[in-house]
Amino acid sequence: MSAETAQNARGSGGASLFSDQRFRSLFFQALVIGLLGAFLVFIVYNTAHNIEKRGIQTGFAFLDAAAGYDIAISPFMEYTATHTHGRVFLVGLFNTLLVSFLGIIAATFLGVFLGVLRLSPNWLVSRIVYCYVEFTRNVPLLLQILLWYAIFLALPSVKQSITMFNDIIILNKRGLVLPEPLPGDGFMLVPIALVVAIVASIFFARWAKKTQAATGKIYPVFMTNTAMIIGLPLLAFAVTGFPLDFAYAELKGFNFKGGVVIKPEFTALWFALSLYTAAFISETVRAGIQSVSHGQTEASEALGLRPSWTMRLIILPQALRVIIPPMTSQYLNLTKNSSLAVAIGYPDIVQSFGGVTLNQTGQAIEVIFITMLVYLTISLLISAFMNWYNNRVSLVER
Amino acid sequence: MSNASTNTSKKTDEVAIQLNGVHKWYGQFHVLKDINLNVQRGERIVICGPSGSGKSTLIRCINRLEEHQQGDIIVDNIELTGNLKNIDAIRREVGMCFQHFNLFPHLSVLENCTLAPIWVRKMPKKEAEEIAMHYLERVKIPDQASKFPGQLSGGQQQRVAIARSLCMNPRIMLFDEPTSALDPEMIAEVLDTMIELAETGMTMLCVTHEMGFARKVADRVIFMDGGEIIEQNEPEEFFNNPQSERTQKFLSQILAH
Ligand SMILES: Nc1ncnc2c1ncn2[C@@H]1O[C@H](COP(=O)(O)OP(=O)(O)OP(=O)(O)O)[C@@H](O)[C@H]1O
Ligand SMILES: [Mg+2]
Numbered sequence: 001m002s003a004e005t006a007q008n009a010r011g012s013g014g015a016s017l018f019s020d021q022r023f024r025s026l027f028f029q030a031l032v033i034g035l036l037g038a039f040l041v042f043i044v045y046n047t048a049h050n051i052e053k054r055g056i057q058t059g060f061a062f063l064d065a066a067a068g069y070d071i072a073i074s075p076f077m078e079y080t081a082t083h084t085h086g087r088v089f090l091v092g093l094f095n096t097l098l099v100s101f102l103g104i105i106a107a108t109f110l111g112v113f114l115g116v117l118r119l120s121p122n123w124l125v126s127r128i129v130y131c132y133v134e135f136t137r138n139v140p141l142l143l144q145i146l147l148w149y150a151i152f153l154a155l156p157s158v159k160q161s162i163t164m165f166n167d168i169i170i171l172n173k174r175g176l177v178l179p180e181p182l183p184g185d186g187f188m189l190v191p192i193a194l195v196v197a198i199v200a201s202i203f204f205a206r207w208a209k210k211t212q213a214a215t216g217k218i219y220p221v222f223m224t225n226t227a228m229i230i231g232l233p234l235l236a237f238a239v240t241g242f243p244l245d246f247a248y249a250e251l252k253g254f255n256f257k258g259g260v261v262i263k264p265e266f267t268a269l270w271f272a273l274s275l276y277t278a279a280f281i282s283e284t285v286r287a288g289i290q291s292v293s294h295g296q297t298e299a300s301e302a303l304g305l306r307p308s309w310t311m312r313l314i315i316l317p318q319a320l321r322v323i324i325p326p327m328t329s330q331y332l333n334l335t336k337n338s339s340l341a342v343a344i345g346y347p348d349i350v351q352s353f354g355g356v357t358l359n360q361t362g363q364a365i366e367v368i369f370i371t372m373l374v375y376l377t378i379s380l381l382i383s384a385f386m387n388w389y390n391n392r393v394s395l396v397e398r
Numbered sequence: 399m400s401n402a403s404t405n406t407s408k409k410t411d412e413v414a415i416q417l418n419g420v421h422k423w424y425g426q427f428h429v430l431k432d433i434n435l436n437v438q439r440g441e442r443i444v445i446c447g448p449s450g451s452g453k454s455t456l457i458r459c460i461n462r463l464e465e466h467q468q469g470d471i472i473v474d475n476i477e478l479t480g481n482l483k484n485i486d487a488i489r490r491e492v493g494m495c496f497q498h499f500n501l502f503p504h505l506s507v508l509e510n511c512t513l514a515p516i517w518v519r520k521m522p523k524k525e526a527e528e529i530a531m532h533y534l535e536r537v538k539i540p541d542q543a544s545k546f547p548g549q550l551s552g553g554q555q556q557r558v559a560i561a562r563s564l565c566m567n568p569r570i571m572l573f574d575e576p577t578s579a580l581d582p583e584m585i586a587e588v589l590d591t592m593i594e595l596a597e598t599g600m601t602m603l604c605v606t607h608e609m610g611f612a613r614k615v616a617d618r619v620i621f622m623d624g625g626e627i628i629e630q631n632e633p634e635e636f637f638n639n640p641q642s643e644r645t646q647k648f649l650s651q652i653l654a655h
Contacts, residue, residue, distance in 0.1 A: 295496060300502075302461055302463060303563070
């Protein structure tokens with residue numbers, strides 16, 4: 001309101017309203033919103049009209065109907081053909097989350113590692129990474145997924161499986177078979193110990209920071225916490241008398257029974273997504289580290305800070321700000337790229353729910369709508385997390 | 399004590415820095431050629447010379463930002479070798495200011511100053527902050543303590559950089575063209591800070607082309623060209639009666655401005 005009076009006071013007076021900057025911008029915004037609204041109304045009306053005319057079923061009742069088809073990979077919940085399309089949705093969703101989550105983790109570690117190697121003063125190392133990055137970035141992801149899938153399918157058949165460690169690990173064209181862990185009595189203590197160790201680490205880190213501020217003494221926080229997080233669960237495991245058995249897979253008839261099977265569809269997709277995204281992440285990391293001028297390192301070292309402290313206190317905090325925003329978009333890309341699963345039949349949400357269920361029920365609008373909503377939600381969650389993290393590391397400047 | 403013509407000199411007989419036959423190469427390029435230099439404690443030395451003559455390289459060798467390949471460098475009785483302990487010890491005693499300040503942009507002015515005392519000297523935060531405020535007052539910007547480097551003028555930034563070095567309580571200060579990235583009106587404020595510092599008896603090695611500063615505070619002016627020390631003398635003698643032809647040429651160019 002005060003802005004308005006100020007505007008009048010400035011005395012644009014009764015002159016053409018259209019040359020007023022504020023009015024003009026309001027006018028165009030209103031125009032755009034109006035056109036958009038009209039377009040939406042038209043689409044909705046038109047679709048509803050056509051659906052009615054052709055007698056297509058609408059609504060979400062199909063979610064409760066039996067799906068009637070099998071899904072090969074459902075690690076988190078039981079699934080058979082008699083389960084509903086709603087269950088298919090959940091299975092697909094979890095498969096998408098699984099491959100995206102593991103992909104993001106693998107791509108991050110590999111990407112950071114490669115990014116640092118790329119800056120290595122060793123000519124050969126840096127060249128090798130350069131070639132890797134250029135090759136991976138410039139070949140379409142779909143081809144890479146198909147390539148990995150072909151490689152895994154070219155493994156020996158079940159009868160000629162490659163076995164390792166006395167038949168404990170078995171590899172063939174149907175997948176990688178690992179022993180299934182069977183936790184016994186008292187095993188619960190191990191995850192509890194892990195949680196305790198993590199909580200204790202947080203407290204120790206805070207305490208160490210306070211103590212340093214008060215007395216100047218510096219504790220090896222990272223080493224202590226790592227030891228605690230690894231050591232405490234191991235200790236609990238030993239104290240309870242190693243309550244863990246394994247069920248080993250055995251060849252019965254034409255296939256292995258028992259054990260945990262990791263399917264080639266999953267591995268191929270996971271490898272391809274991780275390796276492809278890692279190439280982009282490594283470039284991001286390299287650019288981030290290079291964006292911090294060498295003068296920062298020199299100033300820090302001239303003050304007597306060790307290289308490891310210089311990295312931690314000076315270089316990384318500045319590099320992270322440059323790295324995180326593009327890193328976010330790499331995570332989003334990986335998640336969305338996981339929908340290429342459809343090419344090799346990994347049952348992610350697009351292949352199962354958005355593919356087979358859609359074809360069987362014919363309710364394209366609902367299915368696509370739900371699937372889009374899923375990606376939108378995942379993406380927004382990743383963005384929100386990364387923005388939160390970015391705000392934490394960037395704090396204030398200028 | 400001193401026999402220098404400047405009566406403010408705090409020069410003593412104790413040796414602070416000793417360079418014996420120092421050579422350095424960048425690949426094939428011979429940057430420093432047989433440098434011999436003794437700096438007394440409390441002595442103020444100004445190094446000048448044309449661009450590319452190796453001035454920066456010389457003072458950067460003293461705190462091991464550059465490695466020399468031949469000869470000895472002894473700082474504060476500690477010999478500079480590949481030994482990391484010695485390098486750490488020397489860097490704790492030697493402060494340095496850069497042409498482009500090199501403040502840490504993600505830390506506040508106060509944090510810039512307390513970082514090294516906290517991590518290198520293992521000082522409690524409060525004590526480090528008190529010391530930082532003391533030196534920020536000495537460079538006359540205590541009111542900027544909570545700001546970030548990007549919010550300060552160039553002159554203020556360079557004064558923060560000086561305060562940051564002083565917080566480590568160094569016995570020797572190195573300056574590499576501390577005023578050459580500054581506008582004329584800011585040069586004076588930084589030079590004033592440096593003059594005050596000189597009056598406290600700090601051992602100073604300063605690469606600069608500010609000849610007024612050299613006349614006022616230097617005990618000795620060193621002229622370098624092509625990686626060699628061509629001539630060194632007390633300021634009056636150096637400016638009024640340069641011996642070598644190259645020095646004469648350089649001085650005429652620089653004073654012509
Ligand atoms: N890292 C390096 N690699 C190769 N050559 C270098 C490197 N650093 C400096 N030089 C060369 O060494 C010579 C001396 O450099 P130095 O920076 O010491 O000169 P300077 O006297 O400080 O010059 P200026 O007045 O321009 O700062 C220059 O010719 C420069 O090109
Ligand atoms: Mg220089």
